[in-house]
Amino acid sequence: MKMLKAIIRPNKVDDVKDALAKLNIAGMTVTEVRGHGKQKGHTAIYRGKEYNVSLLPKMEVEVVVPENLAEDAIKAIIGAARTGEIGDGRVFVMPVSETYRIRTGEMEL
Amino acid sequence: MSLSSSASGADAPHPGSAPRAIFDAARTELRVDVARGAGGRAALERYSDRVDGLIRQIYADAHPPASPVAILALGGYGRRHLCLHSDIDLLVLFGSTIDVEAERFLRAFLHPLWDLGVVIGHQVRELADFATLEEDNPEFLLALLDARAVAGARELFDRFADAFHTASTHAFILKSLLQLMETRHAGFNSTLYQLEPDVKESPGALRDLAATRTIAMLTDPLLLRRGPADPARVDAAEDFLLRVRTTLHLVAERNHNVLSHELQERVSEMLGYPGTETRIRVERLMSDYFRHARIVNRSLEWARKTAPVPVGPNIGLSREGIRFLDQVQAARNPASWLGAFQAAIDHGTEVSEEALSCIQQHVDRYRADDFFPQADDRRAVLRLLKPVPGIYERLSEMHDCGLLGRVFPEFQAISWRVVRDFYHKYTVDEHTLLTIRNLERTGAATEGSRRRFQSILSGLAEPELLVLALLLHDVGKWRDDDHAIESERMAAEVVERLQLAPDQRDLVLFLIRHHLRMSLVAFRRDTEDPEIVRNFAGFIGTEDRLKMLCLMTLVDVEAVSPETLTSWKEELLWRLYVDTYNHLTQRYGDELIHRSQAELDQVLRGRPDNLSEAEITQFLEGLPQRYLQLFSREAVYRHVRLARDIKPDQVHLSVEAADGIWQLVVVTLDKPFLFSNICGVLSSFGMNILRGHALTNPNGLVLDVFQFTDDEQFLQLNPDGSSQMLQVLEDVVSARADVTQRLRGRERGVLKGVARFSPVVRADNNASARYTIVDIVASNALGLLYRISRVISQHGCEVDLVLIATEGEKAIDVFHITKAGAKLTDPEQQALTSDLQRTLEETL
Numbered sequence: 001m002k003m004l005k006a007i008i009r010p011n012k013v014d015d016v017k018d019a020l021a022k023l024n025i026a027g028m029t030v031t032e033v034r035g036h037g038k039q040k041g042h043t044a045i046y047r048g049k050e051y052n053v054s055l056l057p058k059m060e061v062e063v064v065v066p067e068n069l070a071e072d073a074i075k076a077i078i079g080a081a082r083t084g085e086i087g088d089g090r091v092f093v094m095p096v097s098e099t100y101r102i103r104t105g106e107m108e109l
Numbered sequence: 110m111s112l113s114s115s116a117s118g119a120d121a122p123h124p125g126s127a128p129r130a131i132f133d134a135a136r137t138e139l140r141v142d143v144a145r146g147a148g149g150r151a152a153l154e155r156y157s158d159r160v161d162g163l164i165r166q167i168y169a170d171a172h173p174p175a176s177p178v179a180i181l182a183l184g185g186y187g188r189r190h191l192c193l194h195s196d197i198d199l200l201v202l203f204g205s206t207i208d209v210e211a212e213r214f215l216r217a218f219l220h221p222l223w224d225l226g227v228v229i230g231h232q233v234r235e236l237a238d239f240a241t242l243e244e245d246n247p248e249f250l251l252a253l254l255d256a257r258a259v260a261g262a263r264e265l266f267d268r269f270a271d272a273f274h275t276a277s278t279h280a281f282i283l284k285s286l287l288q289l290m291e292t293r294h295a296g297f298n299s300t301l302y303q304l305e306p307d308v309k310e311s312p313g314a315l316r317d318l319a320a321t322r323t324i325a326m327l328t329d330p331l332l333l334r335r336g337p338a339d340p341a342r343v344d345a346a347e348d349f350l351l352r353v354r355t356t357l358h359l360v361a362e363r364n365h366n367v368l369s370h371e372l373q374e375r376v377s378e379m380l381g382y383p384g385t386e387t388r389i390r391v392e393r394l395m396s397d398y399f400r401h402a403r404i405v406n407r408s409l410e411w412a413r414k415t416a417p418v419p420v421g422p423n424i425g426l427s428r429e430g431i432r433f434l435d436q437v438q439a440a441r442n443p444a445s446w447l448g449a450f451q452a453a454i455d456h457g458t459e460v461s462e463e464a465l466s467c468i469q470q471h472v473d474r475y476r477a478d479d480f481f482p483q484a485d486d487r488r489a490v491l492r493l494l495k496p497v498p499g500i501y502e503r504l505s506e507m508h509d510c511g512l513l514g515r516v517f518p519e520f521q522a523i524s525w526r527v528v529r530d531f532y533h534k535y536t537v538d539e540h541t542l543l544t545i546r547n548l549e550r551t552g553a554a555t556e557g558s559r560r561r562f563q564s565i566l567s568g569l570a571e572p573e574l575l576v577l578a579l580l581l582h583d584v585g586k587w588r589d590d591d592h593a594i595e596s597e598r599m600a601a602e603v604v605e606r607l608q609l610a611p612d613q614r615d616l617v618l619f620l621i622r623h624h625l626r627m628s629l630v631a632f633r634r635d636t637e638d639p640e641i642v643r644n645f646a647g648f649i650g651t652e653d654r655l656k657m658l659c660l661m662t663l664v665d666v667e668a669v670s671p672e673t674l675t676s677w678k679e680e681l682l683w684r685l686y687v688d689t690y691n692h693l694t695q696r697y698g699d700e701l702i703h704r705s706q707a708e709l710d711q712v713l714r715g716r717p718d719n720l721s722e723a724e725i726t727q728f729l730e731g732l733p734q735r736y737l738q739l740f741s742r743e744a745v746y747r748h749v750r751l752a753r754d755i756k757p758d759q760v761h762l763s764v765e766a767a768d769g770i771w772q773l774v775v776v777t778l779d780k781p782f783l784f785s786n787i788c789g790v791l792s793s794f795g796m797n798i799l800r801g802h803a804l805t806n807p808n809g810l811v812l813d814v815f816q817f818t819d820d821e822q823f824l825q826l827n828p829d830g831s832s833q834m835l836q837v838l839e840d841v842v843s844a845r846a847d848v849t850q851r852l853r854g855r856e857r858g859v860l861k862g863v864a865r866f867s868p869v870v871r872a873d874n875n876a877s878a879r880y881t882i883v884d885i886v887a888s889n890a891l892g893l894l895y896r897i898s899r900v901i902s903q904h905g906c907e908v909d910l911v912l913i914a915t916e917g918e919k920a921i922d923v924f925h926i927t928k929a930g931a932k933l934t935d936p937e938q939q940a941l942t943s944d945l946q947r948t949l950e951e952t953l
Contacts, residue, residue, distance in 0.1 A: 009637075010632060010633075010681065011632075011633050011634050011636075012635075014633070032675055032677035032678070034677065034680075044684065044688075045687075045871065045873065045884075046687045046690065047869065047884055047886050047921060048870065048871035048885065048886055051687075057677050057680050057681050083635065083638075085637070087637060
């Protein structure tokens with residue numbers, strides 16, 4: 001299993017969710033986060049005064065998928081979240097060795 | 110005249126007897142009563158009635174004039190407690206101007222009284238005098254509270270009573286009474302336990318007793334029934350004190366009120382105190398005195414602490430909060446109910462349970478219109494909606510007692526309404542009220558990320574319209590379909606009833622209709638895409654709408670549940686606000702009206718017969734598109750007419766006023782220093798510029814629209830004021846006159862001002878494709894725009910577009926400038942901004 005952690009633009013969450021749903025990936029965790037990568041913060045100016053905006057609002061989407069679906073899922077996320085501009089975000093892929101269902105305590109493979 | 114020595118007193122003289130006979134008989138009768146220890150209330154009332162008869166006779170003998178006149182008994186005489194040697198306080202009241210005939214009557218009336226040797230304390234007034242309160246004469250005002258008609262025109266007395274007994278007068282008298290009392294008590298070291306008390310002035314004596322009754326009368330007539338002493342004991346204390354006082358008068362043969370050691374012996378004997386020794390009789394008298402004085406003292410203290418302070422018509426501030434002074438009257442006057450909630454907000458308190466139950470009991474009898482029948486009442490509704498501390502609590506009280514749903518039946522439709530969705534945690538009515546609470550809290554924010562929204566709120570000219578929009582934004586949720594459209598439809602009926610001005614109406618309905626729009630764009634659209642911001646700015650149109658919609662979105666999201674508004678969402682909303690604000694103020698110069706535009710087409714189609722298509726197109730083409738959002742079509746047509754046949758050095762203008770704000774529209778042809786000259790002329794007439802727009806079209810036609818206050822009332826006081834202003838404008842624009850000269854005297858006064866905050870000047874070449882944008886935020890001051898724009902012109906820059914705004918003390922101006930048709934270079938920008946900075950700092 002793989003855990004995919006995607007940092008995307010806030011307005012792309014619905015698109016990413018729909019794209020994953022098409023692959024029958026339903027479970028996901030969405031978190032409001034802030035950060036910056038190559039798209040450094042910029043300076044906002046309001047009424048002549050500068051406001052430094054170093055961390056940008058982003059959404060983090062986490063899904064755990066079977067190995068055989070991981071590649072398609074990554075493609076789906078990229079396809080849905082992409083605008084071609086700086087600030088489109090990243091997808092991180094991590095191996096997952098075990099998962100447990102808390103209600104029953106059983107391990108899932 | 111015969112005197113009877115019997116206890117029943119003297120026979121009354123026949124009507125028509127000489128005044129002397131009537132007066133002597135009355136005094137003799139009182140003397141007899143006093144001598145047998147019975148000079149209390151009953152005797153004084155009888156004596157006062159006899160004196161009334163005397164006054165009536167003298168009045169008749171004086172042949173009153175044809176115009177109405179009334180004789181009023183004041184103070185103690187008004188209360189029918191006239192003592193043997195007290196002054197007789199009278200008010201001679203004339204219904205109209207005092208003329209020769211009235212003066213003749215006055216002499217004929219007063220002379221016989223003086224001849225009797227009576228000390229008359231007389232005041233003469235015309236009814237019209239009571240239009241203003243004699244604040245420098247509080248003793249007279251207090252005496253007027255006891256005014257009683259003795260002779261003359263009863264109808265005139267009634268008119269006086271109507272004019273005099275107002276809530277504000279009562280409030281003033283109450284305040285004065287408490288001050289006078291404090292001073293008087295201080296003279297006695299604030300203790301009633303005086304060895305030689307003054308039975309009139311000492312703490313616990315007669316004046317305090319009258320004060321207790323006055324406080325009750327002014328605030329709550331039933332107050333003393335709930336007091337520490339049975340009212341019968343207060344009456345007994347009064348009777349005792351009056352008996353002592355009349356005895357003192359009889360013994361001293363003058364208006365003497367101090368119960369000195371020597372007089373204590375005489376008085377105790379005359380009042381029949383038992384005891385073989387003088388010492389014992391005196392002790393018994395004084396122990397009675399202190400017992401009664403203590404009752405008076407305690408009643409007065411109770412009244413002072415418990416009495417509601419009058420704070421509005423039939424509205425008092427008490428320890429329980431705001432109360433109706435007279436519940437029966439309140440029940441009949443629903444328009445006064447909103448006043449109770451306003452008073453609670455103004456005094457930082459709540460509306461008392463008693464008042465709330467009174468409203469709850471009667472509210473179903475009234476319809477929405479009954480609560481604001483007059484224009485003043487409608488204004489009061491809007492005032493009540495200002496987002497100040499306490500508004501949420503008061504609106505909740507209004508809702509709980511059923512008033513809110515009666516004043517706004519539309520709101521009643523969502524009472525306890527449950528709409529099941531994944532997000533909302535409260536009923537629709539409570540969600541709505543919470544949005545207003547959130548706005549109230551935003552207004553009070555002093556630090557943290559909320560401070561920036563607070564600054565938006567504090568800059569709104571009419572924040573109550575936002576609260577009205579919030580109150581109604583979800584009323585359409587009584588149905589299950591698209592609630593924003595239904596809310597707007599229902600709100601249209603409310604704004605109709607409140608008779609809002611067309612622009613206020615449009616604003617409220619726009620906010621309600623589109624209350625979800627900004628959260629959609631901020632949270633669901635890519636706001637880093639300039640096109641998204643451009644479209645949103647185009648949709649919003651003006652900064653005022655943007656500010657209100659931004660605040661509305663903030664507090665609406667926050668009221669969904671405690672978790673809904675995260676700091677992350679707050680940040681997204683703020684960014685969309687700033688980007689849109691910047692677009693509206695800095696980029697509108699890039700979007701010009703062009704021939705094929707749909708809006709232009711609409712203006713052309715609706716044009717009046719006397720305007721040609723060519724004329725309109727020539728005027729509009731090349732002006733920023735924003736122009737059509739700022740001004741109504743009628744205003745556009747007026748501007749086109751104003752621009753007709755304009756020639757170099759000519760100035761066409763129109764001046765009009767609405768609600769104390771003047772609007773000046775100037776049309777002329779562009780030339781260097783033009784904007785600065787126009788601002789200078791306005792300032793030289795003392796005009797305080799609040800808002801405005803300066804626009805230039807590619808043909809060099811300049812349209813400036815200024816809104817300003819005429820603080821010195823120049824235009825109001827001079828019928829030809831606007832033509833004088835036109836003359837000066839033309840002289841200055843055509844360089845026949847020098848505006849600097851005109852302003853010199855005025856500027857000197859301004860330059861001494863105190864720095865309130867340091868000015869901000871910033872130039873930007875990136876915001877607009879065509880212009881260098883100069884943002885200026887500074888303390889507002891007379892001639893500020895003139896000084897700024899003069900510096901810009903001195904740097905050889907052309908001023909094409911200017912946005913002028915004022916928020917309280919703060920002036921916010923955005924200039925769109927070029928130099929030789931291009932944006933300024935970096936060194937040029939630096940030179941200009943540092944010069945501007947210096948100029949603004951000199952102003953402070």
